[in-house]
Amino acid sequence: MATIDSAVGSKTQRVIDTFDRYVVPNYRRFPVCLVKGEGSRVWDAEGREYLDLFPGWGCNLLGHCPEPVVRAVQEQVAKLIHVPNTWYTEPQGEWAKLLSERSFGGQAFFCNSGTEANEAAIKLVRLRTNGEKYKIITFQGGFHGRTMGSVTATAQPKYHEGLGPMLAGFQYAPHGDLAAVEKLVDDRTGGILVEPILGEGGVVPAPPGFLQGLRKIADDRDLLLVFDEVQCGCGRTGKWFGYQHFGVVPDVMTLAKSLCAGVAGGAMLTTVELAKHLRPGMHASTFGGNPIAAAAGIATIRMIEEQGLLAHVDRAAEAFRTRLEALQNRCDAVRDVRVMGMMIGVELSIDCAAVVQACLDRNLLVNSTQGRVIRLLPAMTITQADVEDGCDRLAEAILEVASRTAA
């Protein structure tokens, strides 16, 4: 909901007026209209420049408008925009190959979003046993999307409010609690769905031994282990996929957000053996694997490799860690600092919405989640200077809100 704010410029106000009349008000928006971006910088309609530590809600993995991706899309869009999946196209096959070679050697089903990738995984779990083992265990604090299957899989009551009845067959366990999972498994359980690193849940890596324990339960009880890597996948953490930090390989993995560096695209990867259960006619996505998404997805992988960005992420993460831990040492309001490559959570004891606003006042874009965690999903291309500048502005904002709260 937009409010009339005297600081809002006239161009922005005109856009807000149009939204108020014509766009469904299901998002809370800041009274800022963004018009262009480059790398970790973005500009609004009034010409103000921002440092963006949350580009594209985690979708703009390589920052705004990365040149190789822009070029690949421009070339593809002039050649072939879309054809249905009744035909073969070169980019989709090449994209699947690149993903397979960097993960566990399986096959890809392509779609357009994270929630859709998870729906495919849910169907695969059910199809494997013809619906006999239909139950799926998920975890409190997880997030899997907004369509009815994925939102039911999301074990957070606030996302279910008013939507019932939810999809049958989901069971929830506390995050990290292997004994609870053991107890929930029965003859009807077919899968376990988990984020290796909780994203919306506050940037929380799986506790030591947790994913190994889930792998063992899945093997012992004949369940599919599904990793939702929509937020942590595709190089963001300094490895291609989050699971590679834990040494546990899933049967199924879902990807979206950063998969095409900001172009809409999603994928479900699974083994060749399991892929057979998604028989022709049982599942589909009209735009899935379209030439433009595929061209962007291929260009994303190639840019990460050609520019050595996985190694760069490790260096940038270290720089964030050093600065944020120094802040934690001099500011009681900082409870915890969690850095998994370019996936960063700063847990606070003060009102995070006020901190996000204080950052915006300093032309810095960040996000808050769970009411108590400042979440950063910076571009893999972020420079050392922008890490320092961003941490300085964030520190100022946190210290200001903390002093206001104490006063």
Ligand SMILES: *Cc1c(COP(=O)(O)O)cnc(C)c1O
């Ligand atoms: C964002 C997100 C989703 C949903 O993705 P959409 O593209 O919005 O449907 C699913 N899982 C995780 C872990 C996410 O972060």
